[in-house]
Each structure stands twice: as structure tokens, then as C-alpha cells.
Amino acid sequence: MTITVSRGHSTIAIERKTFVALIEDSWQREAKEYLRALETSRISFTDLVSLGRRAEIPYTLFFAPIDVVEAQLKRKQEVLLRGVSKGTFSLNSRGTVHLADIELIVKDMLRKQQLLKRHDPDLPDNVIVGALRRSRQTVKDDADWLVAQLGVDRSYLLRVKTKERAFDHLVDWLEEHNIFVSQSMRNYMPQPIPKRAQFSGICIRDKKVPFLFVNNGAHRDSLEPAGRRLLTLALLTVCLARSKFKPVAYSDQSDDLIENREYEIAEEMLMPAASVADLHVSSLDDVKAHATTYCVTPSAFLMRARRLALVDAVTARGYMTILREEFRNRPKTQARQPKPVNALRKYNSAEYSRSLLKQMDAKRLPSSEIVRVLFQNRKAVSLNEYRATL
Incomplete structure (x- = not known):
């Protein structure tokens, strides 16, 4: 035929x-x-x-x-498959993503990894990548090790005023340790993400230039809540440390506990049992208040409270039913149209951009390569304007 x-x-x-x-x-x-x-x-x-x-x-x-x-x-x-593995790392979710759905994004990050390694041969191996792959420590020990290695200030996360700021600070802590965080930005990526692709993010394998890609949901009708993106980023960090390089799909609005070591470590990083176990949780308002304190979604905190036996299964299911209904009926948060330089900075990773600009300043990389790799040959973006955002 x-x-x-x-x-x-x-x-x-x-x-x-x-x-x-x-x-x-x-x-x-x-x-x-x-x-x-x-x-x-x-x-x-x-x-x-x-x-x-x-x-x-x-x-x-x-x-x-x-x-x-x-x-x-x-x-x-x-x-x-040099950068990712087949299949979907699915936790309490029917969501799957085919590599073809994000193929050009993965290829773009693989090229970025190779470019930086080629022009900066002195890059050290990243101490986080694969560090917990064979760990036999407790969930708490693994979470505490990651928090200590990254220099995450848990007390700051309890003081911060918004979940968006908490997310931004975790991004900063990761990038200070050369773990580059790319965020999905509609119209500023090599390809759009299909609406049907239900996935949260992905780790791109590399021992020197690891990338974490966070799907912020802009390809669907509304953005992912900042509290969910924070937990996603923590989960991707754990996956990186445990050498899980598949697209991650999870649901924190499930009636069932997520029985998965990677997820439990991420929970412990953001909601340590030592502090959460003493909290009073007798109403849905308590759940929402504590979720605000720990910068996560109410459903994620509810799952944590249930795991620590602060609420029983029947009560948790009742609360979750209400939370799902509220989430469905919430006002849709449409993504604002960002300035091109800001959108590209978030997609490229600010720290990766700085690393490439250092190579340009050292005469190892021509400016035309910066325009091609970071700006996707967009003529409307100025190199000086982009540098000023970093």
C-alpha cells in the first residue's frame, strides 16, 4: 500500500x-x-x-x-534512551506518557548536556545522581541526606509566604548544586505537550549535567498548583538520586496511599514526620492550614497525615472527596503570557544559561551558538536583555 x-x-x-x-x-x-x-x-x-x-x-x-x-x-x-528509560513511573495514576510526546524536549536537553560537557571538560560528577540507588537506609535517613546535601533550609520553607516562593527556592537550591531545572513553557519549547499527556515531569540522565523537567500544566486548561509542583520537584530529585529516569505520573488526589519509596522520601523531605506527627488534624480546615504551612496541596498533606495515622482511612476518604470537588470547581488559573526572555530562562534553566554564558565570555563558545541553543534562533530576544534576567 x-x-x-x-x-x-x-x-x-x-x-x-x-x-x-x-x-x-x-x-x-x-x-x-x-x-x-x-x-x-x-x-x-x-x-x-x-x-x-x-x-x-x-x-x-x-x-x-x-x-x-x-x-x-x-x-x-x-x-x-541515553537520557531516559522506557515506560512511565506511575504512582496511583492512570497517566502515561509516550517518549514521542516529549521527544524533542528530551533531545533538546540531551544536546544541551553534550554542548556544556564539550566546552567545559572540567565539570565534576554530580554527587546526587544515583547516590541513593542502592541505599538500605530508612526513608528518613535518605530524605535527611538529600536535604543536607542540597542545603535545603526546612525552616525557611515553613516561614515563606507563598508556595510559589517555596518552589522557586527549591529550584535555586538544586541549581546551586548543578542540577538544572527546566519548566514547561508553552510556545517556548521545541514542541508542545499534548493535552492527553498526563505526566508530572522527568529526569534526564547525565552524571555531570542532570536535568529535571517539571511539567507545569500549561498545555492543559489551567496551571498546576505551586504546591503540587513543589512536591513534583522533590519527587524528581529523589528519582535522580535513585536513578529513576522515566517520565513520572502521580496522583495526590487518590483515596489510596501511594506506597512507593521515592514518593515517601519526597514527602519526608517536605513534611518531616518528626514535626508533622505532633500536629492536630481534626477537620478539613486543619488539613488546609497545615498544607499552607508546608507549602503543599491539601490533598498531599492529607495523604501524609493518613500515612502518619493522624486521620483514619474513612475520614481521609471523606475529606478527599470534598477536595476533589473543590479542585474541579476552582477558578481556572490561566498562564499569563510571559516576556520571551523570562519564558526562555525558565525553560532553559537559569543556571544552565549562566554556565553557557561563562563559556561564551571565555571565548570557548560563539554568541551565535547561544542564540541557537538558548533562544531557538528567536531574533526578538536580546543577549544583553537575557543576561540581565539571570
Whole structure:
């Protein structure tokens, strides 16, 4: 079976199997041009080139024999799997994400890792990556070790006025230790994230230049609450330390406890049992107040309270039902349109940006490479303006 490619009055046939294999393995598999081509067995040459460009597929590959295509797809998969693992690290969630859904984002971070290592050969190994992979310590011991290594000030998190500030400070602590944090920014990434992709974030493997990618939910109808993003970032940090490099999907609004060591360590980092166990929790208002204190969502604090036997299972389920209803009916928080320099700084990671600019200042990297890697060749962004935001 074939697909007819038309250009003006001329046509040529390509193998349908080749066409499907290439697009199905990319984030363009839901593109209207692709779906229409499957239905009609026809596509214009212009649409074919456009599909290939968006998916980073050279259009000539559509005309190649299937064995050549399969070899290229195998090689691409091997490249992606240098940074992440197959499957989804799913905790009390039906959410899954296919690598194709975030393929260009992962490839972008892999390129950034290689670029920095190439121009800064003296980069040390990161002490956090894989440090707890074989740990036989308690959850508390592992959480305390991470908090100490990162220099996280738990007392500051209890004093901070907003959950957004708590999130920003955890980002700062991580980046001070060369763990680069990238945040999803709609329209400022190599690809959009499909709405159906229910995942919280991902760790990109590298012993010298590790990246944590936090999905802030801007691809859906409303942003993820700051308290949830804080817990996500803590969970990704634990995954990095325990060498879990899969996309992470979890639900903190489940009636069931998340029985998972990585999640429990993240809980302990933000809500230490030694301080939470003495709290009074006799109403939903108590749950919400304590959630504000610890800068997490009420549902996340409720799960912690239940784990520490501060509330029983029946009461917790009743509270969770109310919280889910309130969450569904909350006013939608639409993401404001940020200035391009601010959006790019969040997506690129401020500390990674500083590291590349140091290489430019040392004459090891041309400014054109900065524009390509950090600005995605956007001419509207000024190098001086971007540097001023860091």
C-alpha cells in the first residue's frame, strides 16, 4: 500500500508503511495532515515537508526503503534512551506518557548536556545522581541526606509566604548544586505537550549535567498548583538520586496511599514526620492550614497525615472527596503570557544559561551558538536583555 505525494501536476508514491512508521514514532502522530493522509492515501509535498520539519525528520527519509527507516528509528530510540528509560513511573495514576510526546524536549536537553560537557571538560560528577540507588537506609535517613546535601533550609520553607516562593527556592537550591531545572513553557519549547499527556515531569540522565523537567500544566486548561509542583520537584530529585529516569505520573488526589519509596522520601523531605506527627488534624480546615504551612496541596498533606495515622482511612476518604470537588470547581488559573526572555530562562534553566554564558565570555563558545541553543534562533530576544534576567 502507498501514499500518493502530489506537487503541482506531478505525483509520486511512497510506502505507506514507511510513512506511518516515521510519523507514529514522533509527536506529529495526531497532526491533521497525517490523519487526513491516512484517510485519503494522499498528501501534498508541502504538507509532507512541513510534517517532517516539525518532527525533525528529513523529508528524504519518507522516500527511503523501510529497512533504512527502521534502522534510523532504532538509532533515534537509542539516543533518547541515553537520557531516559522506557515506560512511565506511575504512582496511583492512570497517566502515561509516550517518549514521542516529549521527544524533542528530551533531545533538546540531551544536546544541551553534550554542548556544556564539550566546552567545559572540567565539570565534576554530580554527587546526587544515583547516590541513593542502592541505599538500605530508612526513608528518613535518605530524605535527611538529600536535604543536607542540597542545603535545603526546612525552616525557611515553613516561614515563606507563598508556595510559589517555596518552589522557586527549591529550584535555586538544586541549581546551586548543578542540577538544572527546566519548566514547561508553552510556545517556548521545541514542541508542545499534548493535552492527553498526563505526566508530572522527568529526569534526564547525565552524571555531570542532570536535568529535571517539571511539567507545569500549561498545555492543559489551567496551571498546576505551586504546591503540587513543589512536591513534583522533590519527587524528581529523589528519582535522580535513585536513578529513576522515566517520565513520572502521580496522583495526590487518590483515596489510596501511594506506597512507593521515592514518593515517601519526597514527602519526608517536605513534611518531616518528626514535626508533622505532633500536629492536630481534626477537620478539613486543619488539613488546609497545615498544607499552607508546608507549602503543599491539601490533598498531599492529607495523604501524609493518613500515612502518619493522624486521620483514619474513612475520614481521609471523606475529606478527599470534598477536595476533589473543590479542585474541579476552582477558578481556572490561566498562564499569563510571559516576556520571551523570562519564558526562555525558565525553560532553559537559569543556571544552565549562566554556565553557557561563562563559556561564551571565555571565548570557548560563539554568541551565535547561544542564540541557537538558548533562544531557538528567536531574533526578538536580546543577549544583553537575557543576561540581565539571570
